Amino acid sequence: MFQVDIRSRIPIYEQMYENIRRLILEGHIKEDEQLPSIRELASLLTVNPNTILKAFKQLEQDGYIYALQGRGNFAKKLDVVYRNQEIEGVKKKLKETILEAKLLNVPIETLMDLLKDAYKRGGNQ
Amino acid sequence: MFQVDIRSRIPIYEQMYENIRRLILEGHIKEDEQLPSIRELASLLTVNPNTILKAFKQLEQDGYIYALQGRGNFAKKLDVVYRNQEIEGVKKKLKETILEAKLLNVPIETLMDLLKDAYKRGGNQ
DNA sequence: TTAACTGTATTATGTTATATAATACAGTTA
DNA sequence: TAACTGTATTATATAACATAATACAGTTAA
Numbered sequence: 001m002f003q004v005d006i007r008s009r010i011p012i013y014e015q016m017y018e019n020i021r022r023l024i025l026e027g028h029i030k031e032d033e034q035l036p037s038i039r040e041l042a043s044l045l046t047v048n049p050n051t052i053l054k055a056f057k058q059l060e061q062d063g064y065i066y067a068l069q070g071r072g073n074f075a076k077k078l079d080v081v082y083r084n085q086e087i088e089g090v091k092k093k094l095k096e097t098i099l100e101a102k103l104l105n106v107p108i109e110t111l112m113d114l115l116k117d118a119y120k121r122g123g124n125q
Numbered sequence: 126m127f128q129v130d131i132r133s134r135i136p137i138y139e140q141m142y143e144n145i146r147r148l149i150l151e152g153h154i155k156e157d158e159q160l161p162s163i164r165e166l167a168s169l170l171t172v173n174p175n176t177i178l179k180a181f182k183q184l185e186q187d188g189y190i191y192a193l194q195g196r197g198n199f200a201k202k203l204d205v206v207y208r209n210q211e212i213e214g215v216k217k218k219l220k221e222t223i224l225e226a227k228l229l230n231v232p233i234e235t236l237m238d239l240l241k242d243a244y245k246r247g248g249n250q
Numbered sequence: 251t252t253a254a255c256t257g258t259a260t261t262a263t264g265t266t267a268t269a270t271a272a273t274a275c276a277g278t279t280a
Numbered sequence: 281t282a283a284c285t286g287t288a289t290t291a292t293a294t295a296a297c298a299t300a301a302t303a304c305a306g307t308t309a310a
Contacts (some may be wrong), residue, residue: 009296011268025228037285048270053287070277070285083229090226091239097222098243101215103150104208108244114216115240118223119233134267136297162256173299178258195256195306 002036004045012047016055024064024075035065035073127161129170137172141180149189149200160190160198 001023004015023029038056042049056073059065063079101111126148129140148154163181167174181198184190188204226236 006269013268022228038287039285050271050288051269054268056286067286068278069287070279072278072285087226087229087231090222090229090231094219094222094226094236094239095243095247097215097219098240099247101212101219102244102247103147104212104215106212106215108241111219111240111244112237114219115223115236116233118220119227119236122220122224122227131298138297163258164256175259175300176298179297181257192257193307194258195308197256197307 002041002045004047006047012045013051013054013058016041016045016052017058020055020059021062021064024078029075031075031077033075035075037072127166127170129172131172137170138176138179138183141166141170141177142183145180145184146187146189149203154200156200156202158200160200162197 002016002019004012004019006012008015020029020035029035035056036044038049038052041052045052056065056067060067060073063082064076065073066076067073098111102108127141127144129137129144131137133140145154145160154160160181161169163174163177166177170177181190181192185192185198188207189201190198191201192198223236227233
């Protein structure tokens with residue numbers, strides 16, 4: 001459920017951020033549900049508590065979770081504004097990737113098929 | 126034609142790599158055409174020659190250019206095997222981005238439209 | 251042959267981001 | 281009160297990135 005690769009060039013705190021973000025977006029962690037504590041996760045993944053804290057602080061800033069002193073961290077209903085920002089971000093990324101594919105002469109039909117297939121098969125529900 | 130942003134979190138040598146890679150893929154630098162010299166680029170962009178060298182070495186390793194001692198660096202016809210690797214890479218990236226969009230509940234029709242539009246408008250030719 | 255280009259390599263140095271370690275303080279709960 | 285929570289600070293270590301300085305080697309044209 002919570003996995004990090006300490007040998008990856010992606011920082012641990014970013015991996016942690018992405019893990020939890022996905023769990024919330026996919027509905028595996030529901031609104032107001034409590035997350036494991038910072039020390040618990042740090043111990044589980046054998047990383048420093050400050051590294052987990054860094055991920056949590058970022059998640060809080062981006063509106064995914066909220067923290068209560070002495071109690072813990074909890075999932076939040078995603079802020080609409082921030083969600084729209086994310087959608088714009090993923091659209092931009094998609095455009096770039098399509099242009100990259102075009103640069104390599106991948107035909108548009110291949111990309112369309114890939115899109116349909118990936119959307120059908122993949123992900124949640 | 127050659128631009129780098131020294132304040133970006135993307136390393137300069139990677140930006141340089143990407144710049145030249147695109148120029149070759151887009152046909153702006155043709156087969157066996159000579160690239161600017163390492164010292165010339167370093168001076169132009171006010172970065173260290175070793176940083177340019179690092180980009181060039183990577184480009185050579187990936188089959189985009191070849192170097193001749195004392196003469197310079199030249200564009201190469203892209204290696205078929207490596208090109209196929211790149212296509213696989215961009216397909217994978219596309220899948221991931223599509224799943225990311227699905228996670229944010231972007232409807233498939235929106236993605237299809239975006240794909241068609243980006244492919245038509247964007248990039249070369 | 252020499253001057254002025256090319257690529258290549260090494261060694262030392264500096265900066266920044268990332269991560270850890272150790273410790274402390276504060277709020278919550280049973 | 282004990283044992284949890286979050287939060288913060290200071291010091292330290294490491295790796296990636298980039299620079300600086302310098303040197304060596306191959307090419308080319310005057």
